[in-house]
Amino acid sequence: MSELSTSSVSSGGTPRSARQGGAPQTSDAPMGRDDLARLVARDVAPGSFVNLGIGQPTLVSNYLTDEQDITLHTENGMLGMGPAAVGDEVDPDLINAGKIPVTELPGASYFHHADSFAIMRGGHLDVCVLGAFQVSATGDLANWHTGAPDAIPAVGGAMDLATGAKDVYVMMTLLTKDGKSKLVPSCSYPLTGVGCVTRVYTDKAVFLITGDGVRVRETFGVTFEELEQLMDVPLLAG
Amino acid sequence: MLEFKDSAAEAVAGVEDGSTVMIGGFGNAGQPFELIDALLQSGASDLTVVNNNAGQADEGLALLIKEGRVRKMICSFPRQSDSWHFDAKYRAAEIELELVPQGNLAERIRAAGAGIGGFFTPTGYGTMLAEGKETRLLDGKWQVFETPIHADVALIKALKADGKGNLVYRKTARNFGPIMAAAAKHTIVQVSEVVPIGGLDPENVVTPGIYVNTIVKVG
Numbered sequence: 527m528s529e530l531s532t533s534s535v536s537s538g539g540t541p542r543s544a545r546q547g548g549a550p551q552t553s554d555a556p557m558g559r560d561d562l563a564r565l566v567a568r569d570v571a572p573g574s575f576v577n578l579g580i581g582q583p584t585l586v587s588n589y590l591t592d593e594q595d596i597t598l599h600t601e602n603g604m605l606g607m608g609p610a611a612v613g614d615e616v617d618p619d620l621i622n623a624g625k626i627p628v629t630e631l632p633g634a635s636y637f638h639h640a641d642s643f644a645i646m647r648g649g650h651l652d653v654c655v656l657g658a659f660q661v662s663a664t665g666d667l668a669n670w671h672t673g674a675p676d677a678i679p680a681v682g683g684a685m686d687l688a689t690g691a692k693d694v695y696v697m698m699t700l701l702t703k704d705g706k707s708k709l710v711p712s713c714s715y716p717l718t719g720v721g722c723v724t725r726v727y728t729d730k731a732v733f734l735i736t737g738d739g740v741r742v743r744e745t746f747g748v749t750f751e752e753l754e755q756l757m758d759v760p761l762l763a764g
Numbered sequence: 765m766l767e768f769k770d771s772a773a774e775a776v777a778g779v780e781d782g783s784t785v786m787i788g789g790f791g792n793a794g795q796p797f798e799l800i801d802a803l804l805q806s807g808a809s810d811l812t813v814v815n816n817n818a819g820q821a822d823e824g825l826a827l828l829i830k831e832g833r834v835r836k837m838i839c840s841f842p843r844q845s846d847s848w849h850f851d852a853k854y855r856a857a858e859i860e861l862e863l864v865p866q867g868n869l870a871e872r873i874r875a876a877g878a879g880i881g882g883f884f885t886p887t888g889y890g891t892m893l894a895e896g897k898e899t900r901l902l903d904g905k906w907q908v909f910e911t912p913i914h915a916d917v918a919l920i921k922a923l924k925a926d927g928k929g930n931l932v933y934r935k936t937a938r939n940f941g942p943i944m945a946a947a948a949k950h951t952i953v954q955v956s957e958v959v960p961i962g963g964l965d966p967e968n969v970v971t972p973g974i975y976v977n978t979i980v981k982v983g
Contacts, residue, residue: 601866602790602936618792619937625791636935638942638970639790639816640874643867647887666890678854679863680843681893686867689886720890720906 551744574652580624583655606634646690654691665723665735668715688719700728772802775980786944788920794937796921818842818850836860876912877946918948927961929973945975
């Protein structure tokens with residue numbers, strides 16, 4: 527694939543063959559939220575058990591295919607969660623972690639809260655996808671508290687998810703409104719978890735957090751060199 | 765001794781001022797609204813309440829907080845778009861908050877019911893919610909020591925009870941019910957239906973009646 531080839535995300539189901547090694551792929555436009563969700567969905571291995579965080583990560587469920595056979599976990603106590611409930615499907619006893627009415631799929635199961643978090647903490651979930659304020663170059667996650675003195679703190683299951691899942695994917699815009707990178711040498715916001723993030727999906731690039739450092743898997747609308755200019759974190763290509 | 769009461773008011777009549785009260789529910793699912801309303805009417809005050817949230821809108825736990833009955837909240841997610849009564853009390857420093865990661869909250873409740881004196885968990889390590897707590901490197905992971913949360917009373921909601929106090933729940937309304945039932949000295953349950961002994965399949969009982977003290981049918 528040429529360095530400037532359009533990412534297969536926008537062109538349908540083409541296998542993404544150039545992920546391993548070599549120069550990172552690039553596409554000529556930044557990723558929109560839905561395209562990014564589609565990309566994350568495609569990266570989830572078939573048969574995985576997955577928890578999607580509240581907000582942007584929830585979009586990923588729109589792009590999971592039947593063939594992938596993904597089982598969604600919701601931490602309030604269910605495996606086999608289906609799409610959001612509409613009309614007569616709405617049942618106040620059947621909600622997701624965002625307290626949105628959802629549906630159950632054939633083969634679903636219910637369990638109490640301690641079991642639900644044992645599923646996380648015990649390492650049984652393959653992937654969780656979370657939003658973030660900041661991620662550090664070593665995979666520290668900050669996504670629960672701005673640290674502002676007047677903020678009322680609320681943590682929910684964020685720390686459990688960050689610590690428990692085998693892979694923690696973050697979805698976020700790369701830059702703050704002020705143009706500062708949210709992938710940072712070290713988090714200035716209060717931490718959710720230490721060294722837990724394995725991948726960061728942003729509108730400008732996908733980053734792999736590895737033992738060697740932060741590797742750029744692909745870029746969207748920027749070159750590797752331009753990306754380096756935007757960030758204080760040393761980047762590895764490909 | 766298992767008791768069946770005719771009203772939510774009778775069911776909560778024994779809750780004393782200063783009690784620690786666990787209240788089931790995650791959002792509105794599984795929240796025992798009738799028992800909470802009865803607790804509000806009973807006038808019980810100076811309560812420590814254990815719940816995942818800190819009340820929503822103008823009902824249930826939010827009203828207990830609004831009326832100043834709650835001295836302290838132990839919860840994971842107090843701040844929501846409609847948690848205005850908690851927000852006001854918190855900003856006025858009229859309510860104490862112990863913020864606990866949700867899985868630690870659940871496991872601390874479970875530990876109390878299971879007679880566990882404490883446990884090490886990786887959740888929260890390296891964060892401000894673990895500050896001052898004992899840590900150990902176990903199985904290659906840094907872990908934080910957490911203690912059980914006991915309660916005087918649990919108020920929970922189930923779908924059905926049988927004459928022995930065995931309970932079944934409905935969908936995600938189960939949430940904290942089974943672990944709170946076990947963690948409290950006195951567990952009060954509101955159900956939609958009471959069936960005779962033998963009316964529940966023993967294989968499908970979620971909370972065995974041994975954990976249940978008081979049952980009231982509502983609605």
